[in-house]
Amino acid sequence: MSDSAAVEAAKHGERASQPLLQVRDLRVHFGARTALHDVTFDLFAGETLGLVGESGSGKSTLARAILRLVPAGGGSVLWRGRDLLSCDSGALRELRRELQIVFQDPLASLDPRMSVGESIAEPLRIFESRLTAAARGVRVAEMLRRVGLAADMMSRYPHEFSGGQCQRIGIARAMILRPKLLICDEPVSSLDVSIQGQIVNLLLDLQRDDATAMLFISHNLAVVRHLSHRILVMYSGTLVEIAARDALFSAPVHPYTRALLAAVPPLPAGRDPVSREPTQVEEIRRPVVGESAATTLPSGGCAFRDRCDYARTICETKVPLLENIAPGHWVACHRARELVS
């Protein structure tokens, strides 16, 4: 790694250790449309990075581009120093065992004709092909137990399980190789609220036991708040804010982050027995107009400018770049410094 990249990495994560994953200027085009604009961030070992944004903001595209499930149009994805985007298919295959993904729709991501045991054993058949069938069976039974399902469920088929159980199965399949990074793409969004907590807690337990790093993608800010160390906010294919969890929720800076937090419908007081001071978000609570337009990206300006109360002339002409406004806190807004004070 070059010196300048190391310096930049240290700035982003404010850590001395080498990041596991370094995404630099990652860009994805779908036809004429740019879905991801020069996305840059680091992810450290054991860290949970929350990625929030609305539909069409590029969250899932980012996850898929990291894993080379969609082709990148530029930039680099360094996984422990090796570029995933430029390595050959053999090397990529070996590296992929360290990076796994859990998808939103648990039923759709399981093969309906494969028993649950076969689905969970699939990564072992590919990456640990010398294991005997009996040894695989032992590993699958152990993994089922870890995700809270009975070992004798391995001969059943996905349609026999509820949504929450299917998500446990998807997690078992992703975790059976003990990956170093687990990407979770809206893993609880299709589940009922009474089931969501079970799945989030399961992920936290597995992460602690295996020291797995996690990129947790969600549109649900409250879920992300409870499990992330740091948070990335995306808007229209661009990272607009990077901050440690507490900084992001108590003192968000980017007007879009503020709007996003303010839009979450509050539960009436009385539910939460803990009395508290109003947060800055509530003080600045105001509805934001319009919607993000994934198809008509403004060229040469800030993507949020048409919905932004703070937009100035410069926002029409110049793309704001991520700027360091406090230790570990990065904001892509021309008026970030004014908004902090």
Next chain:
Amino acid sequence: MLQTLRVENLNVNFTQRAAAIAAVRQVSLSVSPGECIGLVGESGSGKTQVFMAVMGLLAGNAVAEGSVRFGEEEILGLDRERLNRVRGSKLTMIFQDPMTTLTPHLKVGEQLAEVLVCHSGMSWNEARQSALRMLERVRVPEAPRRMSQYPHELSGGMRQRVMIGMSLLCEPALLIADEPTTALDVTVQAQIIELLRAVRAEAGMSLVLISHDLAVVAGLADRILVMYAGRIVENAAAAELFRQARHPYTAELLKCIPSLSGPRLERLPTLRGQPPRAGEELLGCAFAARCPRVAKRCRAERPLLQDGGNGAAVACHYPLP
């Protein structure tokens, strides 16, 4: 006082592979003029099917029994022609995904105008003008231009505004909104909640808001009904419900909603187990297997919805105080 809507002892059964599956069991509820009720429950709780039965929109393999009175008229089991006089004009319903309810090959203006031509007998010219005024009323930006656009040319939030506008054209006495914001982004959801609040105040109509999200309902509803496994388990004034839920299911559900404020948690609160399977017949309370307050009686005897005064009711042998 004559209720806008009164549902009594409603049962909805689906026939599947020659077996009957009960989706709605003994549901009774009423909506007063101008009132907003929120109907809350998780997937499969039967909340949508209650109002599909009210609207006469149940699937072909479903049968509804009981009584549904809209104003003075019994509308359950009405033939299509008589039902069509009521629904679409005085009784309207909007759904989660406006793309599936708007006609894809008709321009927005034509779809809205058609409602008025059919239900109010307006001329097309008058109807188009009323349609334009309605788009403005539901704050569709650049309304004149939208009139000649097709649904796919509009954003999700704008399509939901169009649907709300369409449902209001004939000045309904009751609007039923089934998960109207679930498919929308959170910033757009906030706009649609605000719009529903405004049009309800302007039109003085009754509103039923069906949602899995208590926080969405909280901002609008006067009264909240909670469903679990096909039955109403709690009915309370919204403020009262959030102050002190009495059914353990409601209380546990509220605890499970992760919060943006308050202390950060190392683990999220959970509700153990999962709801009974669709149609599963249980001797006692359907929530017994997951309930922190469960006692022997709960597994043997089903609790009835008991009136607790002030219009509140709870179906639990051991409700929270």
